Amino acid sequence: MSEAKTFRHGIHPPEHKELTAGRAIERIKFPDRVVLPLSQHIGAPSRPLVKAGDKVFRGQVIAEPGGFVSVPLHSSVTGTVVAIRKHHHPNGSLAECIVIDVDHTSAQTLYDGYARDWESMSSAQLLEEIRQGGFVGLGGAAFPTHVKLAVPEGKHARWLLINGCECEPYLTSDHRIMLEWADSILLGIKVMARILGTEKSYIAVENNKWDAIKALRDRIPADMPCELVPLETKYPQGAEKMLITAVLKKEVPSGKLPIDVQVVVQNVGTAAGIGDWFAFGQPLIERVVTVTGPGVVHPTTLLAPVGMSLAEVLTHCGGLTDDAREILFGGPMMGTPQQFLDVPILKGTSGIVCLTEGQLQQRQEYPCIRCSACLDACPVYLNPSSLGALARAGKYDDMIGQHIMDCMECGSCSYVCPSNIPLVQRFRVAKGLLREKQAREKAA
Amino acid sequence: MSNTTSRLVIATPPFAKRSVNTPMIMRHVIYALIPTVIAAVIYFGISALLLIVICTATCMLAEWLSTGRGPLFLSPVADGSAALTGILLALTLPPGLPLWMAVLGSLVAVFFGKLLFGGLGQNVFNPSLTGRAFLQASFPVALTTWAPPMGLREFLVLRGDSFALPFTRPVFDGLTAATPLAKMKFEGQATDWISMFYGGIPGSLGETSALLLVLGGVYLAWRGFLNWRVPVGIFLSVAIFASALHYSDPSRFPDALHHLLAGGLVLGAVFMATDPVSSPLTPVGSWIFAAGIGLLVVLIRQFGGLPEGVMYAILLMNAATPLIDRLTQPGIYGATKPVKEASKS
Ligand code: SF4
Ligand code: SF4
Numbered sequence: 001m002s003e004a005k006t007f008r009h010g011i012h013p014p015e016h017k018e019l020t021a022g023r024a025i026e027r028i029k030f031p032d033r034v035v036l037p038l039s040q041h042i043g044a045p046s047r048p049l050v051k052a053g054d055k056v057f058r059g060q061v062i063a064e065p066g067g068f069v070s071v072p073l074h075s076s077v078t079g080t081v082v083a084i085r086k087h088h089h090p091n092g093s094l095a096e097c098i099v100i101d102v103d104h105t106s107a108q109t110l111y112d113g114y115a116r117d118w119e120s121m122s123s124a125q126l127l128e129e130i131r132q133g134g135f136v137g138l139g140g141a142a143f144p145t146h147v148k149l150a151v152p153e154g155k156h157a158r159w160l161l162i163n164g165c166e167c168e169p170y171l172t173s174d175h176r177i178m179l180e181w182a183d184s185i186l187l188g189i190k191v192m193a194r195i196l197g198t199e200k201s202y203i204a205v206e207n208n209k210w211d212a213i214k215a216l217r218d219r220i221p222a223d224m225p226c227e228l229v230p231l232e233t234k235y236p237q238g239a240e241k242m243l244i245t246a247v248l249k250k251e252v253p254s255g256k257l258p259i260d261v262q263v264v265v266q267n268v269g270t271a272a273g274i275g276d277w278f279a280f281g282q283p284l285i286e287r288v289v290t291v292t293g294p295g296v297v298h299p300t301t302l303l304a305p306v307g308m309s310l311a312e313v314l315t316h317c318g319g320l321t322d323d324a325r326e327i328l329f330g331g332p333m334m335g336t337p338q339q340f341l342d343v344p345i346l347k348g349t350s351g352i353v354c355l356t357e358g359q360l361q362q363r364q365e366y367p368c369i370r371c372s373a374c375l376d377a378c379p380v381y382l383n384p385s386s387l388g389a390l391a392r393a394g395k396y397d398d399m400i401g402q403h404i405m406d407c408m409e410c411g412s413c414s415y416v417c418p419s420n421i422p423l424v425q426r427f428r429v430a431k432g433l434l435r436e437k438q439a440r441e442k443a444a
Numbered sequence: 445m446s447n448t449t450s451r452l453v454i455a456t457p458p459f460a461k462r463s464v465n466t467p468m469i470m471r472h473v474i475y476a477l478i479p480t481v482i483a484a485v486i487y488f489g490i491s492a493l494l495l496i497v498i499c500t501a502t503c504m505l506a507e508w509l510s511t512g513r514g515p516l517f518l519s520p521v522a523d524g525s526a527a528l529t530g531i532l533l534a535l536t537l538p539p540g541l542p543l544w545m546a547v548l549g550s551l552v553a554v555f556f557g558k559l560l561f562g563g564l565g566q567n568v569f570n571p572s573l574t575g576r577a578f579l580q581a582s583f584p585v586a587l588t589t590w591a592p593p594m595g596l597r598e599f600l601v602l603r604g605d606s607f608a609l610p611f612t613r614p615v616f617d618g619l620t621a622a623t624p625l626a627k628m629k630f631e632g633q634a635t636d637w638i639s640m641f642y643g644g645i646p647g648s649l650g651e652t653s654a655l656l657l658v659l660g661g662v663y664l665a666w667r668g669f670l671n672w673r674v675p676v677g678i679f680l681s682v683a684i685f686a687s688a689l690h691y692s693d694p695s696r697f698p699d700a701l702h703h704l705l706a707g708g709l710v711l712g713a714v715f716m717a718t719d720p721v722s723s724p725l726t727p728v729g730s731w732i733f734a735a736g737i738g739l740l741v742v743l744i745r746q747f748g749g750l751p752e753g754v755m756y757a758i759l760l761m762n763a764a765t766p767l768i769d770r771l772t773q774p775g776i777y778g779a780t781k782p783v784k785e786a787s788k789s
Contacts, residue, residue, distance in 0.1 A: 372671070
């Protein structure tokens with residue numbers, strides 16, 4: 001194996017992937033009810049096409065895109081719409097959701113499920129198909145896939161990068177997808193490469209998943225312009241910019257997008273989902289979720305319908321342990337803490353990590369001793385030590401000159417700081433305030 | 445399962461944390477100094493022991509008194525930085541120094557070297573060296589009166605007027621010796637490098653054995669608690685500048701080895717200049733800082749009035765650190781052109 005490529009800086013947090021890495025994807029029983037938020041993606045919320053009392057089928061469109069940067073929403077079950085109302089959303093808000101009671105007498109077969117003859121379709125037709133499948137980035141950010149695949153006028157994508165890094169500790173859903181659904185991934189890549197007209201595709205996988213590397217490599221057909229690239233296991237290897245730097249030795253200019261260096265990045269899960277859409281017409285209505293951490297009794301890799309509640313998922317996994325104190329959607333570095341157990345699994349929910357008392361202990365904060373550990377960790381080469389001092393002093397405007405807006409909130413600086421300074425937490429606040437201020441200035 | 449469980453807490457990510465913390469770093473620096481401390485006590489007996497204990501205790505007490513006087517484990521004293529300041533200060537002092545001077549130096553180190561700036565992390569100058577510089581300026585004779593090292597058998601022999609009453613003139617009873625640097629500067633006499641390397645030469649408590657100091661430094665660098673670029677840069681820079689002078693006039697200037705091993709260079713390079721608070725943040729900045737110290741050390745030693753220049757060299761470069769930091773701000777990922785501007789604060 002060639003030497004693993006990587007980016008500069010970054011950290012090596014303990015991986016904890018052994019809890020679920022060996023657990024095959026397991027389909028969970030259909031629940032009694034699903035709750036489908038109209039906003040599960042970045043962009044405009046979808047607009048409902050159904051009303052209370054309507055009978056809907058599994059895979060049927062129940063909400064249309066609310067704009068270009070938006071996606072349709074499909075019912076993840078066959079059943080009856082009970083209401084469209086506000087419900088707890090994993091992002092902490094109360095959001096408009098379509099609530100559907102599951103019809104347990106139904107066989108839950110796919111509505112309109114048929115294979116697409118993708119080879120005879122044009123690039124524009126394929127793109128429209130993907131939009132209709134309701135696809136968003138499954139790695140966590142949930143950005144509509146068709147928007148990323150629609151290359152703006154005057155730009156060109158030479159490379160398609162498939163992200164199989166899964167660099168967050170604990171999470172193993174992408175790992176399992178690569179092991180078990182290699183063919184779906186490769187079909188998804190073929191379709192996307194066709195849409196973009198790329199020269200070559202790369203599948204980038206961290207070298208802690210050697211079995212996935214081997215499984216995928218063995219299945220890539222000799223005539224497919226696709227290469228598997230093992231990367232060093234390092235956080236945040238899976239961040240788009242870091243990934244591009246590691247694989248292609250290019251830096252995405254500050255404030256620009258991957259397409260500006262002729263690259264499009266998609267997650268392996270997204271590729272597999274697209275593959276299944278073209279192979280048998282399944283839109284994005286279910287996803288693989290790693291349920292893990294010391295706070296859950298039986299860590300499991302689940303295939304769950306979108307909209308299933310956190311409580312039911314946890315019950316299926318044996319429930320929480322007595323010392324569980326924190327439930328995260330996403331990994332421990334960038335995940336979102338949950339307050340309510342009735343929140344639904346979203347299209348972008350890659351994992352549920354349950355942490356215990358001991359992992360949350362309050363750590364005493366000490367003064368910054370300028371040890372430079374945070375500078376050596378920051379993947380975008382910021383100076384978190386100095387930014388932290390400015391944030392503490394409330395000098396938010398001065399932080400702009402030190403490029404706070406380039407901070408990707410990866411948390412590497414907080415992870416390494418020996419003085420336990422909540423650096424990224426402060427940066428998030430500062431960025432939020434600065435963005436508000438900019439919006440106000442624009443409006444004025 | 446009920447909807448909310450009251451035992452869930454809402455904290456903010458990241459939820460993974462490296463186990464290293466600041467008090468642990470301070471502790472390990474202290475561990476790395478233990479061999480040197482033991483050597484000092486062996487060579488200089490009870491006088492050395494008293495100095496180390498008094499300096500450390502005074503620094504800790506001063507920090508405790510001035511930062512709220514709360515329970516010890518909650519007060520900043522618990523982070524270990526005050527204890528480290530005390531030990532380092534003691535290691536720069538001559539063994540026979542009257543203890544009251546050591547107390548005074550410790551107070552200056554903590555109050556003026558650190559707390560006046562706002563406490564740990566805020567100080568521009570290395571606190572131990574601030575205390576040392578104050579003593580040097582106030583008591584030039586006492587600070588340059590060196591007792592010769594002896595063995596453990598003479599443990600109880602005081603190496604000077606340790607118990608002199610404050611503000612009386614200390615009495616030196618003839619038990620003095622010249623340091624290798626003074627010998628070189630004033631008598632043109634070289635000390636063989638073997639003894640400078642292994643130890644047992646006249647000098648301050650911490651400068652007798654280069655070997656033990658380097659071992660401590662290697663340990664810290666291996667654990668990742670020490671910016672190795674600083675000592676390596678200083679050694680390289682001293683070697684280069686000293687050699688340049690030496691080859692221009694071998695009869696006037698000693699060779700690089702002499703400069704490297706004599707005096708407080710190793711102690712300063714490994715344990716003082718590497719104080720993260722008062723040294724630059726970036727790798728490039730560290731190299732500039734180290735090169736500057738090396739150059740200044742050679743210049744002061746060869747052309748200044750004093751035989752030793754490590755302390756002033758480090759303090760001067762401490763003063764230059766904010767500037768170096770400003771000039772070496774890292775260029776960010778994806779910057780179209782190198783980023784130079786810094787904050788106006
Ligand atoms: S890691 Fe923490 S203590 Fe070290 S320089 Fe950064 S902010 Fe300061
Ligand atoms: S959170 Fe921001 S400042 Fe901290 S390491 Fe990540 S990108 Fe750098």
